[in-house]
Amino acid sequence: MTKPDNANVTxxxxxxxxxxxxxxxxxLRVLGRRVDxxxxxxxxxxxxxxxxxxxxxxxxxxxxxxxxxxxxxxxETADNLVLKAARLLGERVxxxxxxxxxxxxxxxVAAGIGGGSADAAAALRLLAQANGIEIGDARVTEAAxxxxxxxPVCVRSKACVMTGVGETLQPLSLPAMPAVLVNPRVPVAxxxxxxxxxxxxxxxxxxxxxxIEAIVWPDAGxxxxxxxxxxxxxxxxxxxxxxRIQPVIGEVLKALRATGARLSRMSGSGATCFAIFGHxxxxxxxxxxxxxxxPQWWVxxxxxx
Numbered sequence: 107m108t109k110p111d112n113a114n115v116t117x118x119x120x121x122x123x124x125x126x127x128x129x130x131x132x133x134l135r136v137l138g139r140r141v142d143x144x145x146x147x148x149x150x151x152x153x154x155x156x157x158x159x160x161x162x163x164x165x166x167x168x169x170x171x172x173x174x175x176x177x178x179x180x181x182e183t184a185d186n187l188v189l190k191a192a193r194l195l196g197e198r199v200x201x202x203x204x205x206x207x208x209x210x211x212x213x214x215v216a217a218g219i220g221g222g223s224a225d226a227a228a229a230l231r232l233l234a235q236a237n238g239i240e241i242g243d244a245r246v247t248e249a250a251x252x253x254x255x256x257x258p259v260c261v262r263s264k265a266c267v268m269t270g271v272g273e274t275l276q277p278l279s280l281p282a283m284p285a286v287l288v289n290p291r292v293p294v295a296x297x298x299x300x301x302x303x304x305x306x307x308x309x310x311x312x313x314x315x316x317x318i319e320a321i322v323w324p325d326a327g328x329x330x331x332x333x334x335x336x337x338x339x340x341x342x343x344x345x346x347x348x349x350r351i352q353p354v355i356g357e358v359l360k361a362l363r364a365t366g367a368r369l370s371r372m373s374g375s376g377a378t379c380f381a382i383f384g385h386x387x388x389x390x391x392x393x394x395x396x397x398x399x400x401p402q403w404w405v406x407x408x409x410x411x
Contacts, residue, residue: 119164122235124228126158127263128213128287129220129256130373130380130410133340137312139305140271149268150323150337151259152280154287155408158213158225160188162232165205168192174211179293181215187226191253195233198245203236214404216293218348218374220256227260256374265411267323279326281333282411284389288362288396289378289404290354299375302347311343334368334382341371348376355379361400365392382410 130152137146158174170188172180180186188207196202207229213221230250234241241261250257255272265280305311324332349355355372358379362370366388367381383389386409393407 119236122162122164122232124160124162124231126160126213126221126224126228126260128154128156129224129260130154130285130287130378131218131342132337132371132380132410134342134344134374135312135340136303136305136343138310139307141308143307144271145300145305146270147255147268147272150265150278150340151268152265152283152410153263154219154285154406154410156213156287156406158221158228159210160225160228160232161208161210162204162229162236163206163208164203164236167206168196168204169206170209171206172209172211174209176211176214176221177209179215180209180211187222187253187257188229191226191229191249191257192233194249194252195230195246198249199237199239202233204233205236207232214289214291214293214378216295217289217378218294218372218376219287219289219378220260220374223254223256224260224263226250226253226257227263230257230261278323279328280411281328281330282409283330283333284383284386285408285410286362286365286367286381286383286389286393286396287373287378287404287406287408288358288380288400290352290358290400291402291404292352292354292377294348294352294355294376296375298351299344299348302350303344304347330384337369337382342373344375345372348372352377358403361396362392365395367392380410 132150134149139145250261259268265278267276355377362381370381372379389407393405397405
């Protein structure tokens with residue numbers, strides 16, 4: 107039998123795709139600043155249904171190209187966390203298969219919703235898949251931790267309690283909650299917000315009893331009402347210093363609270379704020395009102411889970 111002309115041609119590996127979902131800090135306590143300068147945190151983290159999209163085309167060279175409505179906000183490609191994460195994993199996995207990353211950028215940057223961290227986490231998931239590595243592999247975990255504090259939780263991309271400097275994760279069974287995210291299109295540098303918080307190395311931000319007393323979060327199957335009662339007792343310790351740096355964050359919170367939201371708060375170090383509603387229709391109506399009144403703001407209506 108005659109072989110077809112392409113019988114000896116090895117087919118190229120297919121492109122791999124991942125969503126990089128926005129991270130939302132429903133609560134964020136700063137327990138203190140460690141002697142090494144890092145801050146110990148405790149945060150209930152959820153993920154939104156808005157996301158960037160990352161594609162990996164397997165190849166010999168590690169590259170990154172950005173497109174999409176927020177591509178110009180990404181800055182220098184060489185500084186992107188996608189490449190940082192890939193290089194850190196490459197230092198830990200011999201002969202790591204990489205290739206060309208294509209980032210479709212939709213999430214605002216320096217916005218408190220982990221856009222860059224989510225992109226880096228998606229890169230680690232793609233590289234793990236391309237190399238047959240379990241996502242829970244210690245090498246992936248270490249690369250995530252060294253890339254950035256929010257990257258480990260974004261690798262998981264599921265609701266959890268995040269503690270320490272972001273490395274300790276406790277899964278949560280969070281119900282789907284209709285929500286609106288709003289960013290006033292002003293970047294806020296995380297380091298500036300922590301600097302404004304003003305903690306010295308080795309200084310606690312909460313009382314000793316607060317550190318010892320662990321919060322017991324609702325079990326699987328708990329209603330959204332039960333969750334909202336618990337979350338309402340929480341806070342975001344970075345909200346006040348972030349508003350001092352960018353007062354427009356206060357305007358965003360005021361606009362969200364005027365819509366009748368069940369809960370509203372800033373996410374991360376800002377400037378994105380969120381509001382949770384009882385029904386999807388209420389979230390959509392609130393988003394439409396805010397987008398109409400503030401056409402320069404980024405507004406998303408969707409679901410947190």
